[in-house]
Amino acid sequence: MIEFAGVSHAYPDAAGQATTVLREVSVRLTEHRIGVIGANGSGKSTFARMLNALVVPSVGSVRVDGLDTAREARAIRRRVGFCFTDPDAQIVMPTVQEDLAFSLRRRHLPKDEVARRVEAALDTYGLAAYRTQPAHLLSGGQKQLLALAAVLVTDPALVVMDEPTTLLDLANAVRVRERVRALAPQVVLVTHQLDLLDQFDRVLVFHEGRLVFDGAPADAVAHYRGLVLT
Amino acid sequence: MTVLATYVERDSPVHRLPAGAKLGGLVVIAALSVLVRHWWQTAALLVVVALLYAAAYIPWRAAAAQLRPVALLVAGIGVFQVFVAGWERAVLVCGGITALVALAALVSLTTRTDALVEVVVGLAGPLRRFGLDPERVGLLASLGIRSVPVLVGLAREVRDAQRARGAATRPVAFLAPLMVRSLRHADQVAEALAARGIDD
Numbered sequence: 482m483i484e485f486a487g488v489s490h491a492y493p494d495a496a497g498q499a500t501t502v503l504r505e506v507s508v509r510l511t512e513h514r515i516g517v518i519g520a521n522g523s524g525k526s527t528f529a530r531m532l533n534a535l536v537v538p539s540v541g542s543v544r545v546d547g548l549d550t551a552r553e554a555r556a557i558r559r560r561v562g563f564c565f566t567d568p569d570a571q572i573v574m575p576t577v578q579e580d581l582a583f584s585l586r587r588r589h590l591p592k593d594e595v596a597r598r599v600e601a602a603l604d605t606y607g608l609a610a611y612r613t614q615p616a617h618l619l620s621g622g623q624k625q626l627l628a629l630a631a632v633l634v635t636d637p638a639l640v641v642m643d644e645p646t647t648l649l650d651l652a653n654a655v656r657v658r659e660r661v662r663a664l665a666p667q668v669v670l671v672t673h674q675l676d677l678l679d680q681f682d683r684v685l686v687f688h689e690g691r692l693v694f695d696g697a698p699a700d701a702v703a704h705y706r707g708l709v710l711t
Numbered sequence: 712m713t714v715l716a717t718y719v720e721r722d723s724p725v726h727r728l729p730a731g732a733k734l735g736g737l738v739v740i741a742a743l744s745v746l747v748r749h750w751w752q753t754a755a756l757l758v759v760v761a762l763l764y765a766a767a768y769i770p771w772r773a774a775a776a777q778l779r780p781v782a783l784l785v786a787g788i789g790v791f792q793v794f795v796a797g798w799e800r801a802v803l804v805c806g807g808i809t810a811l812v813a814l815a816a817l818v819s820l821t822t823r824t825d826a827l828v829e830v831v832v833g834l835a836g837p838l839r840r841f842g843l844d845p846e847r848v849g850l851l852a853s854l855g856i857r858s859v860p861v862l863v864g865l866a867r868e869v870r871d872a873q874r875a876r877g878a879a880t881r882p883v884a885f886l887a888p889l890m891v892r893s894l895r896h897a898d899q900v901a902e903a904l905a906a907r908g909i910d911d
Contacts, residue, residue: 533906535902535905535906555908558905558906558907558908559908562906563903563906563907565899565902565903565906567899569861569864569896570896570899570900570902570903571900571903571906572857573850573853573854573857573900573903573904573907574824574825574853574857575717575718575824575853575856575857576717576718576823576824579823579824579825579853582825583825583853583907584907586846587908587909613718613719613720613823615717615860616857617857617860617861617864631907632907
């Protein structure tokens with residue numbers, strides 16, 4: 482379960498003044514698939530980063546499965562996988578197979594268990610044919626699938642995805658969408674592509690740092706359109 | 712096109728050699744190369760390197776691709792040496808450079824990066840007593856290898872963007888946006904590493 486309690490957050494701007502990017506957000510999320518939408522600068526990416534303790538709130542608390550992100554970042558990151566917009570920033574090893582194994586390095590698993598999990602991930606994400614291929618030679622969609630596989634190979638309880646289809650063409654975006662829909666762990670998906678959220682359980686709408694709507698996908702999308710198009 | 716020698720999967724005797732042995736062999740040959748005095752010794756070394764490529768079942772195209780980045784440099788040095796010191800010296804110098812570049816590439820082509828990184832981590836073990844984490848040294852090596860194609864891609868994007876806007880290619884106009892984009896990429900990588908629990 483995810484719990485935000487009175488969360489606000491401010492960054493210092495270039496002049497040293499505090500710029501508030503998230504204001505008084507309180508929400509409990511227990512559903513399997515949760516969408517997050519909002520205009521650029523609305524606070525949704527900061528919200529997502531707080532789930533992985535990449536950002537710790539200035540005010541209030543964020544708990545994931547009872548763990549406080551401000552005090553238990555290490556435990557949080559073992560439970561929460563994070564998938565970024567640009568897979569090139571997330572893939573740190575030169576080849577596909579090595580990047581998947583890298584995710585498991587800090588788990589101190591036996592070598593044969595690492596190999597078994599890597600093989601399973603290669604098969605599941607259709608990357609087996611590219612196992613020894615340099616990651617930079619993959620297509621955009623394959624890179625994003627690799628980034629997703631590198632997160633999921635660690636069996637996270639929660640997967641947070643920050644605009645994972647923004648850089649992809651239609652075919653690759655559809656491939657990633659199908660994978661996301663089939664994920665077993667709880668998913669929090671930040672996106673500008675509203676059709677990705679069709680079958681989600683709950684969608685949050687952020688506007689100017691505030692959580693302004695929380696409900697079913699169709700209602701949330703209608704609310705969002707009303708905010709930005711009127 | 713690859714910009715860096717990367718592993719080519721084959722079942723060959725060269726592939727099966729331990730990564731440490733291959734790296735050690737490369738260091739020894741590089742050290743011994745300064746003792747070479749005759750052009751025929753360099754020619755013999757080039758033949759040995761060619762035989763090693765054949766033994767590793769590396770396609771000739773992949774082998775040639777490893778030498779392409781240094782071809783102009785070697786050719787320039789060769790021309791200079793022919794005029795200044797004669798053809799024997801040119802073969803000695805250019806053959807030596809070519810053989811060492813080809814050997815280093817052969818190590819990369821026949822060894823998985825994680826095996827190379829394990830060697831680096833092992834070699835960095837003694838640094839632990841000075842407070843350095845050998846795993847981090849290995850990660851640094853991995854990130855260095857991984858960053859080369861990313862930075863090449865960023866440089867291409869900057870160059871293309873300037874061309875598209877009709878801007879002349881001036882060093883400052885090229886390097887400034889490249890540096891900004893590289894630093895931004897580094898920030899994103901740092902955040903991704905943190906998200907994967909690497910700084911814990």
